[in-house]
Amino acid sequence: MPTPPRPLRADAERTVRAILEAAERVLSANPAATMEQIAEAAGVARTTVHRRFATREALLAALCAWAARQFHAAVESVSDSTPPLVALHQATANVLQVKISWGFAMNAAGDDDPETARIHADVLARCDALFQRARAAGVLRPDTDLDWARRVYYALIHEAATADRPGTPATPEARATLVLTTLLNGLGTP
Amino acid sequence: MPTPPRPLRADAERTVRAILEAAERVLSANPAATMEQIAEAAGVARTTVHRRFATREALLAALCAWAARQFHAAVESVSDSTPPLVALHQATANVLQVKISWGFAMNAAGDDDPETARIHADVLARCDALFQRARAAGVLRPDTDLDWARRVYYALIHEAATADRPGTPATPEARATLVLTTLLNGLGTP
DNA sequence: AGAACATGCATCACCCATGACGCAACTAAC
DNA sequence: GTTAGTTGCGTCATGGGTGATGCATGTTCT
Numbered sequence: 232m233p234t235p236p237r238p239l240r241a242d243a244e245r246t247v248r249a250i251l252e253a254a255e256r257v258l259s260a261n262p263a264a265t266m267e268q269i270a271e272a273a274g275v276a277r278t279t280v281h282r283r284f285a286t287r288e289a290l291l292a293a294l295c296a297w298a299a300r301q302f303h304a305a306v307e308s309v310s311d312s313t314p315p316l317v318a319l320h321q322a323t324a325n326v327l328q329v330k331i332s333w334g335f336a337m338n339a340a341g342d343d344d345p346e347t348a349r350i351h352a353d354v355l356a357r358c359d360a361l362f363q364r365a366r367a368a369g370v371l372r373p374d375t376d377l378d379w380a381r382r383v384y385y386a387l388i389h390e391a392a393t394a395d396r397p398g399t400p401a402t403p404e405a406r407a408t409l410v411l412t413t414l415l416n417g418l419g420t421p
Numbered sequence: 422m423p424t425p426p427r428p429l430r431a432d433a434e435r436t437v438r439a440i441l442e443a444a445e446r447v448l449s450a451n452p453a454a455t456m457e458q459i460a461e462a463a464g465v466a467r468t469t470v471h472r473r474f475a476t477r478e479a480l481l482a483a484l485c486a487w488a489a490r491q492f493h494a495a496v497e498s499v500s501d502s503t504p505p506l507v508a509l510h511q512a513t514a515n516v517l518q519v520k521i522s523w524g525f526a527m528n529a530a531g532d533d534d535p536e537t538a539r540i541h542a543d544v545l546a547r548c549d550a551l552f553q554r555a556r557a558a559g560v561l562r563p564d565t566d567l568d569w570a571r572r573v574y575y576a577l578i579h580e581a582a583t584a585d586r587p588g589t590p591a592t593p594e595a596r597a598t599l600v601l602t603t604l605l606n607g608l609g610t611p
Numbered sequence: 612a613g614a615a616c617a618t619g620c621a622t623c624a625c626c627c628a629t630g631a632c633g634c635a636a637c638t639a640a641c
Numbered sequence: 642g643t644t645a646g647t648t649g650c651g652t653c654a655t656g657g658g659t660g661a662t663g664c665a666t667g668t669t670c671t
Contacts, residue, residue, distance in 0.1 A: 240668085240669055240670075241668095242669065243669095265657085265658060265659090266659075267658080278660095278661090285660080286660075287659075287660095
């Protein structure tokens with residue numbers, strides 16, 4: 232996370248953002264991409280990347296931390312008192328919005344940083360709580376294995392976020408509906 | 422694919438198998454693992470790996486080709502005349518069996534080799550045909566988007582193959598049932 | 612406008628994975 | 642048992658990514 236004691240100047244902050252966005256773009260296409268390629272995509276010299284992120288690991292960690300915070304914000308904005316099905320839809324749409332732009336960073340395992348790990352754990356807890364509410368309210372079957380449900384849910388979100396076929400709905404809301412109808416009703420004939 | 426003009430001697434063939442299995446094991450844990458690590462896991466000198474697979478790319482390609490053939494065999498063994506639901510269950514169980522042992526190799530995009538690409542295309546075609554039969558038979562809803570269905574199906578198989586929690590069913594058959602009930606019925610209250 | 616900060620560029624050193632040989636010891640195949 | 646193939650080991654060359662530094666040229670902030 233780029234929070235050195237001395238606050239960054241405005242242009243430097245812009246540079247950091249540009250580097251993170253470029254890293255997401257380049258690494259999602261090729262996870263083994265070099266610092267050089269990332270720098271080029273960011274429109275910046277390679278040495279500048281090293282100035283902001285001492286090592287490659289540091290860049291990866293910062294990228295993951297950034298995505299984790301977006302992820303957290305997407306989930307946090309959903310009120311705990313909203314009915315489960317509505318809350319699920321809101322959270323799904325928000326997460327999809329983030330995931331479309333930060334797909335690589337959200338999948339990359341950057342839990343070596345304790346702060347990022349904490350955020351991930353918090354999101355996980357919120358997700359679990361929401362699923363428990365959903366099960367208690369009868370949205371999910373009473374005998375549902377919540378761990379399996381969560382895995383399936385994440386997987387569906389991932390598919391909905393990466394699907395780019397003509398037939399796929401464009402807006403996050405429509406995709407969220409697709410995810411939830413598939414999760415709850417399946418694709419078979421009732 | 423290890424098919425040089427001259428057939429390999431028995432011990433050499435064993436070595437190739439050991440290297441491929443080690444590569445799967447090591448690379449699934451760390452996709453950026455070195456040839457050295459793979460060789461060590463295979464109980465073989467690094468130079469021997471290079472003797473069998475000239476370059477790292479060649480090893481990856483061979484690994485993917487091997488997995489693709491296993492994949493193909495798992496799908497091919499299901500008769501085209503079997504009722505769709507039964508066929509789905511058989512194919513799913515077979516694929517899960519393979520995927521548990523060759524998870525990395527099946528995900529790695531090794532379609533640069535035309536032969537492997539052909540096999541993958543063939544498997545895809547069979548999957549599509551099976552899904553069309555399922556839809557025609559009323560197993561899938563008549564308005565189902567088959568592309569979305571296939572994506573969800575693959576994703577569920579992936580989750581079922583990588584789930585290693587105590588609550589998860591152990592046998593491929595039981596996991597196949599989990600995949601199919603989730604795919605067809607979803608997890609919501611009917 | 613002046614001070615502090617940021618960037619590009621050129622340059623350097625370093626490490627490590629990769630890939631290639633040759634040779635001696637061994638093993639399968641006939 | 643002879644022959645051809647296989648392996649381990651030591652060795653070497655090379656490329657490429659990484660990380661650090663100094664300096665001149667902008668840019669921001671006050």
